[in-house]
Amino acid sequence: MVSRTSDWRDELGRWLKPFLDRLGHKARRQMCPLYVSGLIGPGDRKSIQPMAKRLALGECDQLHHFIAAGVWDATPVETELLIQADRLVGGDDAVLVIDDTAIPKKGTHSVGVAAQYASALGKTANCQTLVSLTLARGEVPVMLGLRLFLPESWTSNQARLKRAGVPTEYRTARTKPELALAEIDRVIATGVCFGCVLADAGYGLSAPFRQGLTARKLTWAVGIPRHLKVYPADVRMIWPVAKRGRPRQRHVPDILSIPAEDMLANAKWRTISWRTGTKGKLKARFAAVRVRVADGPPQRIRDKGQQHLPGDEAWLIGEHRMSGEKKFYLANLPAKTDLRTLAATIKARWICEQAHQQLKEELGLDHFEGRSWQGLHRHALMTMIAYAFLQYRRLKTARREKKNQRAAAATDIARRAPGHPRTHRSTTATAMPTLQKMDLQRKAA
Template identity: 25%
Template structure:
């Protein structure tokens, strides 16, 4: 969640590049953990990512009351830590995770979840490389290849998959072409006792919403036995959360903290998340409620 800020004193404010937006902005950068279905989503945990300019400045840390344990993290580390803290420390029921961050260190990121026994599907950055594991497919035995190159070669093997569009007209049905490829990480071997280093089998999922050689979206998962169509529908839960963030999140003020401290930001985001959950559970102002057809008069 990018939070635009004009000032410089709120905790974590800096010049940040957001790959999801495809642009840089000045402000704060936070990662939220959401429970989501096709018709409902609500944030349950947040982690504010602090850049180097804050982590290594003792004066800033003291003024913003940043705990000693908080250090510098990459986007992938911050997003992963937010989810795994929720699922392991809180002892919540195990559910698949849709990590909607543009991950480039795929093996390491998926490995964190594999080590915790958590099924995950991560949005893969275009620069990522993997190795094809299926002998019947182009690229097998060629070593690490760009994921766009892998998917472009198997575009013709895709099958139509239906899904619900949370950002479109009320519960509109859409369809895409999806294809799944068995792959491994770009590494050649795994370190003893450690997964996620390139030797485990993964699945690369490509989606084409329109005709064309390059995919619309690319994902990598450790859920190797799940059909491509089911994986595709799972990825759309990220759009469910994004749609509700744009509607309900703005209404309850998720981005509206005006203080400066680290603890103050977390107090605000916790209360705003509780308000978001209430609004979502009552159907008051959710993306679905605003998009639903008006009731007909008798």
């Protein structure tokens, strides 16, 4: 088993070479593989001091300096992560999932910590919130970015931001959707290939976010709240007739907008299965209609109050889950897209939740004990690099298994041929390891 442990560490060293080339200084090139192997290796706690002890480094000063105090630019390393992720799972059939993940924290000094909604806990709690980007294809996710969201209690206090080492460009208030769009621009600039952007209702509610995706010529499918206003796709803009006073100067819609839930009240619902899970087929009831979203300029309509004018045409999709829960989505997929494709697209977002869970439970994303912006983001970057390496090994094992299966099938065909001597079927193929299985293997080693 010791040799197997040595094998994956040697492989990690080779795989990390393009990252190390971007780090420059010899000491940083030495610390990076140690830190990443500490995250991957055995041990329940993945903060600096326990990892330094397991790596037999004696004092933890070197690891601490590399992550929290060292003067080096993480941007080139972040760019290399995008390049490697694209090689692993990029493609026209890949999805880019936008979400956020919460790290519970005590106290008030850690950068970005505040009482805010923590999705991991399902309630408001003292935590840090990271906007996340996940690239996924074929149910294999690779994390691309984790960027800290700063609540108003931080952006309104410049002295507090300075103490935590927040870079100047991040000291102004930005919403999560604004952060996400900036991260998407970084991903696009690096040339990462994907087919569709997915996000939950926390982002889908934002008209500027949806419009920003459209302006970037991206295909998207996002969750929305049930009360978001929409128009029928055939809504018309007309000149209102003035009963008295001056003639009207602007067009108005010939029908008022209504909540998304009401728009689907009379739609035709179908039960659709989008994939097979561990307990069988995952299915729910879906319906979809073409609409125009009420996210155009606001305009006051006589006797009707203020209405947002019709925006772009899109798909409005409803989901009724077996639990009774109802969900609603918008997507700018082509008008000819069938319902099964719409359902499969919006449900592909689940993969980011799996990635968040594995980053925390297996690689210690939430174990960082420092307080600074720089330390938190460098630690997060190292966990994403470790995760990408494990996915590289997972895909490599899957390719080897597929090759062995093809060889075994060819042997069987040849064996059945008349006059061919009987041979034993190959038994070298192994099941694709999940990250959890790898963890068990590491602990056994």
